[in-house]
Structure formats: structure tokens, C-alpha cells
Amino acid sequence: MPVSAEKPLPPANAPPARLTGLAALRLGFDFAREPLIATRRAHERFGPFVMLDEALPLVRVKRTVMLGVPLVLAAGAAFHAELLSDTDTWRGVSLLPGGPRGSAARRIGSGLTRLTGDAHAHYRKLVLQPLRRGHVEGLAARMARLAEAEVASWPLGEAIDLWDYVRRVMRKLALDLLFGGEDEQSRAIADLVSALMERKWGAGASALPLNLPFTSYGRIVRDAAALERRMLAWVAEKRGRPDARDLAAIIVNSAGTDGRPPDDAAIVGQLASLFAASSEASQSALTWTLLLLIAHPRIAADLQEEIGQKLGAGAPALERAAELPYLDAVVKESMRLLPPVPIQMRVAQRDTTIAGHAVPKDSRVMLNTFLTNRAGELYPEADVFRPERWATIAPSMFEFPVFSAGPHACPGYWFGSLAVKIALAAILTRCRIELPSDARVDYAVQPTFRPRRRLAVILRRADDGKPAAIRVAGTIRHLVRFPH
Numbered sequence: 071m072p073v074s075a076e077k078p079l080p081p082a083n084a085p086p087a088r089l090t091g092l093a094a095l096r097l098g099f100d101f102a103r104e105p106l107i108a109t110r111r112a113h114e115r116f117g118p119f120v121m122l123d124e125a126l127p128l129v130r131v132k133r134t135v136m137l138g139v140p141l142v143l144a145a146g147a148a149f150h151a152e153l154l155s156d157t158d159t160w161r162g163v164s165l166l167p168g169g170p171r172g173s174a175a176r177r178i179g180s181g182l183t184r185l186t187g188d189a190h191a192h193y194r195k196l197v198l199q200p201l202r203r204g205h206v207e208g209l210a211a212r213m214a215r216l217a218e219a220e221v222a223s224w225p226l227g228e229a230i231d232l233w234d235y236v237r238r239v240m241r242k243l244a245l246d247l248l249f250g251g252e253d254e255q256s257r258a259i260a261d262l263v264s265a266l267m268e269r270k271w272g273a274g275a276s277a278l279p280l281n282l283p284f285t286s287y288g289r290i291v292r293d294a295a296a297l298e299r300r301m302l303a304w305v306a307e308k309r310g311r312p313d314a315r316d317l318a319a320i321i322v323n324s325a326g327t328d329g330r331p332p333d334d335a336a337i338v339g340q341l342a343s344l345f346a347a348s349s350e351a352s353q354s355a356l357t358w359t360l361l362l363l364i365a366h367p368r369i370a371a372d373l374q375e376e377i378g379q380k381l382g383a384g385a386p387a388l389e390r391a392a393e394l395p396y397l398d399a400v401v402k403e404s405m406r407l408l409p410p411v412p413i414q415m416r417v418a419q420r421d422t423t424i425a426g427h428a429v430p431k432d433s434r435v436m437l438n439t440f441l442t443n444r445a446g447e448l449y450p451e452a453d454v455f456r457p458e459r460w461a462t463i464a465p466s467m468f469e470f471p472v473f474s475a476g477p478h479a480c481p482g483y484w485f486g487s488l489a490v491k492i493a494l495a496a497i498l499t500r501c502r503i504e505l506p507s508d509a510r511v512d513y514a515v516q517p518t519f520r521p522r523r524r525l526a527v528i529l530r531r532a533d534d535g536k537p538a539a540i541r542v543a544g545t546i547r548h549l550v551r552f553p554h
């Protein structure tokens with residue numbers, strides 16, 4: 071794993087700051103506008119443990135309907151340790167939207183992140199088969215060939231949306247290496263899953279669960295039904311053909327929790343969220359790493375040098391990307407500063423406590439990885455992109471919860487880390503990425519960290535000119551202290 075054995079954690083037993091009425095409402099509005107800065111301001115003003123308590127009868131704070139139950143903001147390793155370790159009390163939420171009882175939308179929202187107890191352990195064990203370190207290391211050569219071929223098709227000299235092109239490469243790696251091959255069907259399923267995720271977390275998400283032809287909720291219900299039909303048709307070909315390298319073949323050919331063949335609900339429930347998890351966070355990590363490198367030409371040059379020296383110039387041996395210490399530090403530092411999943415939601419399954427303070431059943435907690443990754447004692451000058459810091463620190467998984475921690479920790483750690491490194495090395499070997507000067511980069515949290523709109527860049531050949539010092543504008547500047 072990326073970090074050292076767990077260290078003793080500081081006590082976190084101070085009472086929560088309680089915000090009610092207008093103060094809670096104001097924070098909710100700030101959050102909708104700029105989520106990470108809103109939580110950072112709340113942290114600076116009120117401390118690491120804030121409870122928005124019975125705000126108004128119905129207040130939506132980032133698509134969480136608060137009906138008389140608190141919304142808790144918590145930042146710091148001690149909170150991550152407490153909540154992520156107790157998965158019976160603290161349930162995760164689905165990446166995908168839910169829907170009315172008996173609907174496909176309800177079924178696709180029941181993947182691993184939301185399961186608890188035996189059902190979670192059962193499916194997690196199945197999913198881990200192709201994601202184990204040894205298996206993933208065996209995929210490196212093929213991963214490198216796929217990444218190189220994909221990046222070779224990127225158009226030079228034209229303006230492209232970096233987010234979109236990064237999606238292509240990360241999705242190719244996931245579909246080809248974890249879902250039995252990329253084809254029109256699997257691409258269409260991945261597109262539908264992404265669109266549904268955007269409907270749940272994006273700006274147009276609807277507060278009211280009205281299943282009507284013109285509402286966002288109605289669209290979710292219809293799109294989820296289309297996704298379910300497509301997915302079941304696609305997996306039908308995999309039935310009776312077990313393959314331990316293919317997550318879809320594993321799910322469809324393994325018994326469910328009752329020992330019987332899995333029903334359609336179990337299949338779509340698991341697969342939809344696996345599609346989402348397998349490329350969205352890696353896409354985020356790679357996009358922001360590229361952006362940080364564009365804005366930090368000295369670090370980019372050091373990384374190029376390491377890649378050239380250790381993997382060989384000309385046709386570099388990209389499959390050995392995981393062996394490069396500076397590349398490892400660059401990727402870790404990028405995910406520290408701009409975590410692909412900046413906030414993890416948890417829901418209390420019963421009346422319980424946090425740091426010894428009572429919270430009622432159904433309370434929602436936003437565990438703030440973005441802020442935990444900026445703890446000053448461990449990460450001095452925390453807003454600065456400084457890969458060198460990783461030569462001297464080894465935080466615990468709770469101090470660097472980018473892949474989460476505890477029983478629900480990301481099982482895709484090895485695959486995701488390798489894919490990001492290989493794809494990054496493939497891109498840097500072939501291209502120099504130009505961002506128009508003063509380009510505006512605004513961010514969104516949906517629930518992965520992403521550009522709010524098109525991220526237009528121009529690709530040049532890697533040996534075509536030198537990277538210039540770029541000044542990046544936009545809300546991303548509120549999160550990173552850039553050199554220019």
C-alpha cells in the first residue's frame with residue numbers, strides 16, 4: 071500500500087461547532103458554489119468538526135436532503151480512522167443515483183460502496199481477484215502498449231479537451247484489462263454510467279424525486295432502465311465463460327450471497343458501480359497531474375529526465391513506470407493536493423457518537439480528504455505542489471486517505487496507480503501540452519474532482535519547443551499556490 075503502518079492518532083474529542091439556521095444555510099450556499107473552499111473556510115472558522123444542525127426543514131447541501139438530521143463536516147486523520155474503521159455504523163453512499171422501489175435506477179445504485187456486512191465481504195472478495203498486486207503487475211506490458219497506442223492517436227497541433235482525451239485512455243485501460251475488452255457495447259455502457267453519475271452529482275441534479283418526462287429524476291429512471299437492458303444483454307455472452315481477469319465474467323458466473331446464481335439486480339448493482347469506479351478517479355488523477363506539471367515546468371523537466379534516464383529514450387520501457395521514485399512522488403503529491411475523491415460521504419446506520427459526541431441515526435458525514443491531506447504538521451506549505459516532500463514522509467492511510475482506508479479501502483489501488491503512471495509516462499514521452507496563457511480552470515466535485523468545463527489545451531510533439539511558465543486562472547488557484 072502507499073503508506074506506512076498506522077501511527078497513533080491525535081485525540082479528537084473536542085465538541086463539534088454547531089451551526090443552525092442562517093449560518094448553516096450560508097455554508098450550504100457557499101458549498102454549492104465552491105465546495106472545497108467552503109469547507110476550508112468552515113474549518114478555519116469553526117474547527118475540524120462542524121455540525122449543521124437542523125438547519126431549515128428542508129435544506130439541500132450538495133444534494134444531501136437534510137430533514138432534521140445533522141450534516142457533519144469532519145477533517146483530520148482521527149475522524150477518518152474512527153468512521154472508516156466502523157463500517158457497521160457508517161455506511162458509504164452509491165456513486166450512482168437511486169430511484170423508485172423496483173426500478174432499474176434503484177438496482178444500479180447498490181454496488182460495493184453501499185453494501186455492508188456479509189454481502190460486502192462476498193462481493194469484495196470476488197472483485198479483488200483481478201485487482202491484486204501480483205495480477206496487476208502482470209498486466210504492465212499490455213497496459214503500456216495500450217496507453218502508447220491510444221496516445222499515438224491524439225491529434226498534434228489542435229485544441230482538444232484534455233479531460234475528454236484523458237478519459238479515453240483511462241477508459242481503454244479499464245475496459246480492456248478489467249472488463250474483457252473494449253468494444254462498442256462496453257464503451258456505450260461506460261458512457262451511460264458516466265452520464266448517470268453526472269445526473270446524480272452534476273450542477274443540473276434535481277432535488278425533487280418526481281418521475282415525470284421532463285424532470286431530471288425522470289431522465290435518471292429512463293436512462294437507468296436503458297443501462298440495465300444494455301448491461302444484461304452484454305453480460306449474457308459472458309455467462310458460462312468464467313474468466314478471473316474480467317470483472318463482468320466474475321460477477322455473472324459467481325454465486326450470489328445466497329449461494330445461488332446471481333439475479334439481474336445483483337449483476338447490474340455490482341457492475342454499474344465497478345464501471346464508474348474503474349476509470350473516473352484515475353481520469354481525475356491523471357488530468358490534474360498533467361495540469362500541475364504544465365504549471366510547474368521545473369518539476370515537469372525533472373520528471374522527463376527521470377523517464378528518459380530510467381526507461382530509456384526513443385522507445386521507453388513504459389511497463390517499468392512503477393519503478394520510478396520521482397514519478398511515484400509526482401503522482402502522490404498531485405493526489406494529495408487535488409484528491410480524485412476529495413470528500414467521502416458516510417451515513418449513520420444508528421444513533422451513535424463521533425469523537426464521543428452523540429449524533430442521531432441517518433446523520434450524514436462529509437469526511438474531508440482534501441483538508442486532511444493539508445494537515446500542516448505533516449505537509450508544511452500544504453498548498454504547494456512539492457513532490458520532493460515524499461522522500462521524507464510516510465503518512466498512514468488515515469493521514470493520506472486518497473484511496474480511503476479500512477474495510478472499504480479502494481481495491482483498485484494497484485491498478486489505478488499503475489494505470490495513471492503508465493499513461494502519464496506515455497503522454498509525456500510523446501507530447502508537450504500547451505495551455506493558453508491565462509486559461510481559466512474552474513473545478514467541480516461530482517463526486518470526483520474534475521474541471522467544471524472543457525479544459526482546452528494544444529498538444530505539441532514532446533521535442534517541439536520548451537515548456538513556458540504558464541499562469542493558470544480560475545477557482546483552481548484557490549486550492550494550489552502556483553509559482554506564477
Ligand code: HEM
Binds near residue numbers: 162182481486
Ligand atoms: C487513482 C485511482 C483511484 C482512486 C484515487 C480511487 C479512490 C477510491 C476511494 C477514495 C474509494 C472510497 C470511496 C468511498 O468509500 O466513499 C474507492 C473505492 C472503490 N474503488 Fe477506487 N480509486 C481509484 C481507482 C480504482 C480502480 C482502477 C478501481 C477498479 C475497479 C477501483 C475500484 C473501487 C471500488 C470497487 C471501490 C469500492 C470499495 C468498497 O466499498 O469496498 N478504484 N476508490
